[in-house]
Amino acid sequence: xxxxxxxxxxxxxxxxxxxxxxxxxxxxxxxxxxxxxxxxxxxxxxxxxxxxxxxxxxxxxxxxxxxxxxxxxxxxxxxxxxxxxxxxxxxxxxxxxxxxxxxxxxxxxxxxxxxxxxxxxxxxxxxxxxxxxxxxxxxxxxxxxxxxxxxxxxxxxxxxxxxxxxxxxxxxxxxxxxxxxxxxxxxxxxxxxxxxxxxxxxxxxxxxxxxxxxxxxxxxxxxxxxxxxxxxxxxxxxxxxxxxxxxxxxxxxxx
Amino acid sequence: xxxxxxxxxxxxxxxxxxxxxxxxxxxxxxxxxxxxxxxxxxxxxxxxxxxxxxxxxxxxxxxxxxxxxxxxxxxxxxxxxxxxxxxxxxxxxxxxxxxxxxxxxxxxxxxxxxxxxxxxxxxxxxxxxxxxxxxxxxxxxxxxxxxxxxxxxxxxxxxxxxxxxxxxxxxxxxxxxxxxxxxxxxxxxxxxxxxxxxxxxxxxxxxxxxxxxxxxxxxxxxxxxxxxxxxxxxxxxxxxxxxxxxxxxxxxxxxxxxx
Amino acid sequence: xxxxxxxxxxxxxxxxxxxxxxxxxxxxxxxxxxxxxxxxxxxxxxxxxxxxxxxxxxxxxxxxxxxxxxxxxxxxxxxxxxxxxxxxxxxxxxxxxxxxxxxxxxxxxxxxxxxxxxxxxxxxxxxxxxxxxxxxxxxxxxxxxxxxxxxxxxxxxxxxxxxxxxxxxxxxxxxxxxxxxxxxxxxxxxxxxxxxxxxxxxxxxxxxxxxxxxxxxxxxxxxxxxxxxxxxxxxxxxxxxxxxxxxxxxxxxxxxxxx
Numbered sequence: 181x182x183x184x185x186x187x188x189x190x191x192x193x194x195x196x197x198x199x200x201x202x203x204x205x206x207x208x209x210x211x212x213x214x215x216x217x218x219x220x221x222x223x224x225x226x227x228x229x230x231x232x233x234x235x236x237x238x239x240x241x242x243x244x245x246x247x248x249x250x251x252x253x254x255x256x257x258x259x260x261x262x263x264x265x266x267x268x269x270x271x272x273x274x275x276x277x278x279x280x281x282x283x284x285x286x287x288x289x290x291x292x293x294x295x296x297x298x299x300x301x302x303x304x305x306x307x308x309x310x311x312x313x314x315x316x317x318x319x320x321x322x323x324x325x326x327x328x329x330x331x332x333x334x335x336x337x338x339x340x341x342x343x344x345x346x347x348x349x350x351x352x353x354x355x356x357x358x359x360x361x362x363x364x365x366x367x368x369x370x371x372x373x374x375x376x377x378x379x380x381x382x383x384x385x386x387x388x389x390x391x392x393x394x395x396x397x398x399x400x401x402x403x404x405x406x407x408x409x410x411x412x413x414x415x416x417x418x419x420x421x422x423x424x425x426x427x428x429x430x431x432x433x434x435x
Numbered sequence: 436x437x438x439x440x441x442x443x444x445x446x447x448x449x450x451x452x453x454x455x456x457x458x459x460x461x462x463x464x465x466x467x468x469x470x471x472x473x474x475x476x477x478x479x480x481x482x483x484x485x486x487x488x489x490x491x492x493x494x495x496x497x498x499x500x501x502x503x504x505x506x507x508x509x510x511x512x513x514x515x516x517x518x519x520x521x522x523x524x525x526x527x528x529x530x531x532x533x534x535x536x537x538x539x540x541x542x543x544x545x546x547x548x549x550x551x552x553x554x555x556x557x558x559x560x561x562x563x564x565x566x567x568x569x570x571x572x573x574x575x576x577x578x579x580x581x582x583x584x585x586x587x588x589x590x591x592x593x594x595x596x597x598x599x600x601x602x603x604x605x606x607x608x609x610x611x612x613x614x615x616x617x618x619x620x621x622x623x624x625x626x627x628x629x630x631x632x633x634x635x636x637x638x639x640x641x642x643x644x645x646x647x648x649x650x651x652x653x654x655x656x657x658x659x660x661x662x663x664x665x666x667x668x669x670x671x672x673x674x675x676x677x678x679x680x681x682x683x684x685x686x687x688x689x690x691x692x693x694x
Numbered sequence: 695x696x697x698x699x700x701x702x703x704x705x706x707x708x709x710x711x712x713x714x715x716x717x718x719x720x721x722x723x724x725x726x727x728x729x730x731x732x733x734x735x736x737x738x739x740x741x742x743x744x745x746x747x748x749x750x751x752x753x754x755x756x757x758x759x760x761x762x763x764x765x766x767x768x769x770x771x772x773x774x775x776x777x778x779x780x781x782x783x784x785x786x787x788x789x790x791x792x793x794x795x796x797x798x799x800x801x802x803x804x805x806x807x808x809x810x811x812x813x814x815x816x817x818x819x820x821x822x823x824x825x826x827x828x829x830x831x832x833x834x835x836x837x838x839x840x841x842x843x844x845x846x847x848x849x850x851x852x853x854x855x856x857x858x859x860x861x862x863x864x865x866x867x868x869x870x871x872x873x874x875x876x877x878x879x880x881x882x883x884x885x886x887x888x889x890x891x892x893x894x895x896x897x898x899x900x901x902x903x904x905x906x907x908x909x910x911x912x913x914x915x916x917x918x919x920x921x922x923x924x925x926x927x928x929x930x931x932x933x934x935x936x937x938x939x940x941x942x943x944x945x946x947x948x949x950x951x952x953x
Contacts (some may be wrong), residue, residue, distance in 0.1 A: 187783075188790030195791065212809055266704065273705035273717050280926040282881065284889040285900065285919050288907035292729055292915070368799040368885075375804065375893050376904065383802070388942060390805035398809075409797030415912070492847050516851040523844035528866040528943045537862065541852040572737050589852055 214396040215259065220245070223400035231387075232404045239381040240408075242298050243370040246305025247362065254314040255355060259347070261314075262321025275314070283308035283365070284372050291377050301373040301381075308369045309362035320354025321347065355428045356420055363416055367409055436504050437465040438625050439489070439514075439593055444498035445650070446484050458484040460650030462498070466627060468592070471619055473628040473636040475683060476646030477690050482629040483519075485651065486597050489627065490516040502593070515591040519598045521582040525570045531557060531581050532566040538588030553588060559621070560584045561614060576607035580614070587618065593625045601630070608632075609667055612639060616665060633683050637676060638665060645683055648690045655686060731913045740917035749902065753921060756887055756899040759815060760929075763822025770823070771879075772872060776864060778831075778922040791830075795884025800825030800886065804893055813894040818887060825886045830875035837871025838864060870930035870944050873937055880933055884926050899925070 196216050202208045203215035226232040261268040273357055286307050287300070294300035324347060332346040374383030389398035421428040446459040458481040466472050469575045476482050477493055487493040489500055491510035515538075528533050539549040559565055560580040570578050579599055586594060600608040606664040612635060619626055630636050636643050637659055650661040657679065660671050670676060715734050722733040727735075743749040778785040803824050804817075811817040841864065849863045865872075891900025903918040938945070 182934065184782075184786035184789070187786045188788070191787040192790045192794065256776060269702050269704045270708045271705070272702055273709040277923075280930065281919060281923040282885045282888055282926055284885055284892060285903050285922050286903050287892065287918070288915055292907055292910075364799065368801055371799050371801050372889050372893075375801070376889075386802055387805050390809055395809065398805055402798060402806070405802050406794070406798035409799065413797060441859075487847075490851055492850055508851055510850045512853050514851075516847070518844050518848065520844050523842040524848045526845075526866065528869070530943075538852065541854060541858075571943075693875070 202379070211393075211395060214399065218396045219399045219403065222396045224401055226397070226400055226404075232382075232401070235380060235382045235385045235401075236404060236408055239383065242301040242381070243305055243366050245298075246302040246370075247309055249302070249368045250306045250309040250362070251359060254310050255317050255358075258314045258317025258355075258358075259321055259343075259351070262318045262351070262367050263343070263347070275311075279311050279315075283369055284376075287373050287376050290373070296377045296379060300377060301370055304373045305369050307367050308365050312361040312365065313355075313358040316358025317351065317355050320358075323354070324350045344431030346426065352424055356424060356427070360420075362417060363412060364409070367405075367412065371405065399418055438468040439466040439627065440464075440501055440504075441489060442499045442501065442514045444488060444495050444500065445487070446481070446488055446493065447496045447650075457650035459488065459495075460647070460652040462651065462653060464644060464653065464656075466593070466625060469623050470627055470641045471548070471616075471626045471628065471639055472642045472644070473630060473640040474644050474646055475630060475633055475636045475687070476651060477648050477687050478631060479692075480646050480648050481651040482631075482646065483597055485517065485646075486595050486627070488630055490514060490595050492516070512644040513564060513592040513679060514595065515586045515593075516595040516597065517582055517586045517599050519601050521575075521579045521599070521602075522570070525582055525585075527570055527579055530567050530569055531562060531573070531584075534581050535584045535588050538585040542589050554582075556584045556588055559587075574607075575603050579611065580601065583615070583618070587624070588621065591624060593627060596626065596628045598630050599628075600632075600635070606636070613667065615639070616663075620664065633680055633687070634671065634676075635680055637683070638667070638670060643683070645686050654690075655683075657683070697761070698913045722787035728828070728910070728912060731916065735913050736862065736916045736920070739911075740920055743914065743921075745830055749899075749918070749921065752897060752899050752902040752918075753925070755897045755923070756891065756922075758821065759818050759891075759898065760887045761885055763819045763877065766819070767823045767826035767879060767883070768830055768876060769828045771875070772834050775831045775834025775872070775875075776860070776868070777836055779835045779868070785835065796828060796832075800828070800882075801889055804890055807890075808894055813896075818890040818895065818898070821890050822883050822886045826879040826883045828883065829878040830872070833871045833875030833878070834868065837868030837875075838893055840871070869941065873941060877933060880929060881926065884922075884929065888922060 197238055199213075203210045203218075221372045223232070261271060272310045283304065286304055288301040290303045294303065328346060328350055329342070337345065370381065371383035371386075373383035375387045378384040382401060386398055386401035386405070389395070389401055441462055441464050444459060444462045445457065447457040448514050450456055460481075462485060469686055474482055474485065484493065488495045491500070491507050491514070494508070500507050502514060505511075526537065529537065530552055532550075535553040539553055540546075544552065554566065557563060560583055562577060562580055562584070565573065565577070570581065573581070583599070600611050603611065615626075616639065618624075628636070628639060640659050643657045643659060644650070645657070646655045647654045659679070661673070661676070716730070717733045720727055720735075722728050731739075778788065783912045800821070804821050807817045807824075811820055845863055845867055846859075849859045854862065887898070888900035888903075891898035892904045895901035898920055899922050903915055903922070906912070906914040906918060
């Protein structure tokens with residue numbers, strides 16, 4: 181395994197070196213694809229000057245608020261719908277109607293209401309993360325094994341306790357899945373909404389750099405975004421490991 | 436000329452820590468055309484490795500395999516292997532008919548005549564009426580029959596079978612043993628069979644090679660002379676049957692004890 | 695819907711109620727009507743747009759870009775995925791690169807694409823291809839790598855050459871995974887097309903919706919959104935229908951997936 185990782189790393193470095201060479205030698209237009217060294221230098225500058233961290237923070241703030249609001253509303257809703265078949269049937273049609281709407285096209289609606297403010301992005305993210313979270317939670321609750329529920333019942337547990345001690349833990353892996361799937365969606369939508377209508381944020385920064393032909397800066401922004409994506413992923417895994425250590429172990433063994 | 440000849444075959448593996456495991460020690464034998472021969476040995480003695488080497492799916496470390504006098508490297512064209520794990524070998528995306536047709540197609544048969552032949556084979560293995568079923572809809576015994584039909588569709592001169600009935604229940608096993616013998620008598624294919632079931636080997640074969648534990652070598656060759664067609668009741672009921680069985684059993688349990 | 699096939703009366707009733715509240719609530723305040731026009735007005739706008747043909751170019755443009763991007767991505771990703779799944783060495787080389795590019799949201803590629811290709815069809819199709827590649831690629835590689843060795847050995851024992859091995863065994867065996875990837879990419883492709891049209895377009899539904907918002911024609915804007923939703927819905931169902939046909943054998947095996 182280690183050997184293949186080393187191979188992969190060498191290949192990656194090789195490609196970067198090739199990029200650098202081609203840009204410096206002007207085999208590819210350095211105005212469109214600057215040398216790696218330049219991008220990295222600009223990237224470092226922008227980090228030190230605080231520019232990039234500022235933009236990232238602005239994006240992160242909106243993203244997290246939208247994400248958490250969606251989780252706060254749709255996890256309980258999903259559980260409720262999962263436990264109560266009548267409620268599920270009542271809301272099912274509305275959900276199926278709203279679900280196929282590609283999230284980006286909601287942006288103009290949000291802009292109508294909120295202009296270019298933070299609320300616009302937050303509402304878009306809220307809408308987009310809703311469905312994976314809701315549907316996965318719903319699925320998790322509905323797929324709880326009958327045997328598990330009957331076990332709880334045979335111990336004479338009242339409904340409230342059953343929910344807390346059996347249902348919630350049992351469907352938490354699936355809820356995690358919903359949250360995990362929503363993470364990249366959150367990131368994508370914050371970038372899109374900033375590109376379409378914003379005055380700050382990392383998405384805006386990347387597009388704006390392109391408009392001003394500050395090309396190396398644009399790539400630096402993309403690099404920052406990739407790193408952000410990676411970090412968020414790692415943080416999520418950390419949360420997964422600490423909140424659901426038993427499930428984390430299972431998924432690791434399956435690899 | 437023997438249809439299949441194994442000369443001083445041995446296979447060893449490099450382990451993770453750098454040590455070498457010898458799976459197959461030194462095997463030499465000859466199989467005549469039309470024979471039904473079996474390898475019997477204790478668990479883990481390398482039977483599967485041996486068969487996979489003969490089938491050309493694994494390259495031997497030493498030794499040669501000759502099919503009709505020609506040395507082989509890679510799967511020989513007139514030989515086919517039936518795997519123990521039929522559920523992993525059958526094509527889930529093809530029906531019973533589709534799976535058998537695959538064997539014919541691999542042999543190069545044209546579509547039109549192939550369908551007729553396939554249906555004959557399906558009937559031969561006792562699955563008439565199940566042509567359109569998918570593997571997952573069938574029982575274990577039926578699935579293995581499909582695998583056998585598919586292999587026979589290929590019209591191999593030698594059929595290799597790796598403990599084909601090992602994962603089936605006892606009664607199904609007996610049924611399939613007889614079905615296999617009928618097929619063998621009808622088609623005249625040479626069959627090389629491996630099993631850990633001593634009585635199965637005796638019941639089916641003309642000759643048996645008893646293998647030692649790893650690294651496997653042939654410790655005994657037995658000629659089985661019961662008249663054919665064999666019968667689950669009368670053949671197995673004979674005193675001589677039990678004698679042979681006990682003889683082989685003693686040899687194998689000696690081997691196992693030394694593990 | 696919930697109970698297989700049964701018509702969800704309650705659900706539709708609630709939905710109808712929801713629409714009713716929308717209609718009345720919207721009409722009750724002139725101020726609100728700008729942001730949330732009455733449903734009847736939106737439907738009116740929608741039918742006018744369709745019948746007058748005003749929105750036809752936009753719709754067709756979006757569909758065309760979607761198909762070009764998605765299908766191109768599918769061909770590239772499946773081919774590359776099979777190759778990388780097969781050749782471990784190539785995969786190990788590129789694995790780091792793939793892992794490096796994955797966390798970056800594909801939409802961030804839009805400014806680069808604008809730089810390279812301007813703001814037109816080729817830019818939009820290019821970003822769609824880029825974004826749709828990943829799920830298909832990753833799932834294809836996974837599917838190919840998970841193929842049972844026994845299946846490959848079966849192909850080899852039947853003397854299958856490279857080409858047949860690929861078409862008769864590798865692709866069918868990996869197809870459930872490939873289909874999963876294709877399904878995920880379906881929605882991604884639509885998202886990218888509409889996004890790219892919003893960021894830098896002059897035609898297409900994405901552009902249309904944004905444009906109507908800018909000119910404060912909210913009814914038209916909502917109508918456009920409904921159109922996109924219907925498009926997504928239609929594409930999804932078309933996919934499911936095709937999948938049902940092609941993957942009949944897999945359904946029977948009882949596999950569950952979410953997302």
